Amino acid sequence: MADSNPVLRRLSSESSVSKADAVVIGGGVIGLSTAFELASRGMLVVLVEGNKVGSAQSMRNWGFVRQQGRAPEELPLMIEANRKWRELEKKLDFDIEWLQGGNLRLTNSPQRAEEYRRWIDMARSFGLDSKIASPAEIDQIIPGFQGKYLMGIVTPSDGQANPIKVVAAYLRRLRNLGVEVYEDFPVDAIVTAAGRVVGVQSKDTFLATPIVVVAAGVGSGALLKGVGVDLPVQFVRQTVALTTVVPSFTQACVWTGEIGFRQARSGNVVLSTGGRGDVKIDAGTIRSLMSVTHFRHSASMYWKNREYLRIHPYELLQVFRGEQRNNDYAPNYEDIENSIRVIRSYFPNFDWDVTLAWTGTIDGTPDALPVIDTSARPTGLVIATGMSGHGFGIAPAIGDVVANLVIHGESHFDLSAFRIERFQDGTVKNPHHLL
Numbered sequence: 279m280a281d282s283n284p285v286l287r288r289l290s291s292e293s294s295v296s297k298a299d300a301v302v303i304g305g306g307v308i309g310l311s312t313a314f315e316l317a318s319r320g321m322l323v324v325l326v327e328g329n330k331v332g333s334a335q336s337m338r339n340w341g342f343v344r345q346q347g348r349a350p351e352e353l354p355l356m357i358e359a360n361r362k363w364r365e366l367e368k369k370l371d372f373d374i375e376w377l378q379g380g381n382l383r384l385t386n387s388p389q390r391a392e393e394y395r396r397w398i399d400m401a402r403s404f405g406l407d408s409k410i411a412s413p414a415e416i417d418q419i420i421p422g423f424q425g426k427y428l429m430g431i432v433t434p435s436d437g438q439a440n441p442i443k444v445v446a447a448y449l450r451r452l453r454n455l456g457v458e459v460y461e462d463f464p465v466d467a468i469v470t471a472a473g474r475v476v477g478v479q480s481k482d483t484f485l486a487t488p489i490v491v492v493a494a495g496v497g498s499g500a501l502l503k504g505v506g507v508d509l510p511v512q513f514v515r516q517t518v519a520l521t522t523v524v525p526s527f528t529q530a531c532v533w534t535g536e537i538g539f540r541q542a543r544s545g546n547v548v549l550s551t552g553g554r555g556d557v558k559i560d561a562g563t564i565r566s567l568m569s570v571t572h573f574r575h576s577a578s579m580y581w582k583n584r585e586y587l588r589i590h591p592y593e594l595l596q597v598f599r600g601e602q603r604n605n606d607y608a609p610n611y612e613d614i615e616n617s618i619r620v621i622r623s624y625f626p627n628f629d630w631d632v633t634l635a636w637t638g639t640i641d642g643t644p645d646a647l648p649v650i651d652t653s654a655r656p657t658g659l660v661i662a663t664g665m666s667g668h669g670f671g672i673a674p675a676i677g678d679v680v681a682n683l684v685i686h687g688e689s690h691f692d693l694s695a696f697r698i699e700r701f702q703d704g705t706v707k708n709p710h711h712l713l
């Protein structure tokens with residue numbers, strides 16, 4: 279057999295081949311949490327990261343750990359994740375600035391207010407503590423707040439953590455567990471033979487393994503395409519700013535539709551554009567839109583989120599002209615200006631200014647639900663990706679679920695909504711939209 283198959287022939291002759299029970303591709307929180315859970319159950323794990331661990335979304339996010347607003351399909355997993363966050367500091371033996379200060383969402387839209395009421399009823403059926411926040415409660419959560427909103431919902435059990443410390447904590451713990459972590463190791467291909475995964479290839483290095491977990495965020499689509507698996511994802515760039523230190527005023531994560539914010543332990547405020555972002559258009563996006571199914575899903579996703587998403591026609595022009603874009607990491611200064619203006623109007627007594635700004639690119643699936651799947655061919659392929667802007671909070675549960683799928687072949691969570699096949703078999707739903 280090995281003689282006739284070039285991959286197996288190389289496997290048996292290659293002396294530098296390293297063998298692992300599982301290779302995790304992607305050093306974001308999903309890959310880190312998965313590697314941690316697999317290694318904690320005694321597996322020999324190698325984690326490979328094309329750049330630096332955490333350097334994509336996982337250290338650039340806002341640090342909200344919210345159950346609030348999650349789709350019913352995702353909620354049981356997120357409630358489990360919340361339970362795990364409360365123990366994570368101890369489990370990782372690291373101060374990650376975990377704070378269970380609640381999540382407050384405000385709106386001025388009567389339609390949204392109605393959606394929130396319905397969502398609260400749904401969430402209560404899962405035992406969640408979400409409720410409508412009275413004006414007095416809002417004042418207690420964000421004292422001195424001058425914004426005027428029609429309605430608010432609060433979930434006191436939600437929390438927050440420092441994304442940079444979370445990545446550092448997982449990384450340190452992985453090393454303690456003996457997980458080999460290779461940075462600057464971009465995987466070019468998942469190698470298969472006779473319908474099974476046999477390893478991963480990066481430039482001239484081959485890592486042999488029977489199990490590959492694809493947790494590569496925006497890089498997952500290309501890797502999966504190489505093994506014939508189609509993942510329809512769109513990318514949205516968002517700008518985040520860090521303000522100067524202001525006096526301590528809230529422990530909650532707050533989202534008003536216009537902006538989102540949380541005060542870090544340092545006193546700086548992580549300030550977001552409230553969900554607004556720029557749809558990334560490149561040659562890959564255009565290619566993917568050639569498929570009628572992808573086009574339909576993308577159009578529906580865009581329409582549902584149209585108040586937040588911006589499309590720049592000149593980017594389309596650049597693709598057709600074959601021009602390279604170099605501004606993928608440039609923050610959107612108009613967004614920063616707007617966010618600062620809004621937070622000044624909310625809290626006029628504070629001296630607001632910006633110390634830092636950055637961007638991050640979100641990988642969004644058409645229904646804004648992740649893909650968690652072990653059933654796709656080739657055998658040994660595990661997909662844990664497409665976190666659609668929610669992956670930081672849910673990561674501890676995803677790692678656990680994936681480890682159970684790999685080791686026991688099952689999970690006690692209903693994962694049917696997360697199958698990759700949903701994009702092909704017509705069962706994909708419209709995105710639930712309640713950020």
Ligand SMILES: Cc1cc2nc3c(=O)[nH]c(=O)nc-3n(C[C@H](O)[C@H](O)[C@H](O)COP(=O)(O)OP(=O)(O)OC[C@H]3O[C@@H](n4cnc5c(N)ncnc54)[C@H](O)[C@@H]3O)c2cc1C
Nearest residue numbers: 304306308328334336339342465495497638668669670671
């Ligand atoms: C601005 C912003 C704010 C957000 N705020 C929140 C929030 O408050 N709460 C929340 O829950 N979520 C939030 N998110 C979403 C959350 O950050 C992501 O869902 C989560 O970090 C995804 O983790 P990941 O491991 O799947 O992907 P990533 O963190 O993107 O990691 C994937 C890794 O794979 C690597 N990779 C890619 N291709 C390859 C390859 N071929 N070979 C090797 N490595 C490869 C990349 O370099 C990258 O490091 C936010 C995201 C952004 C951008």
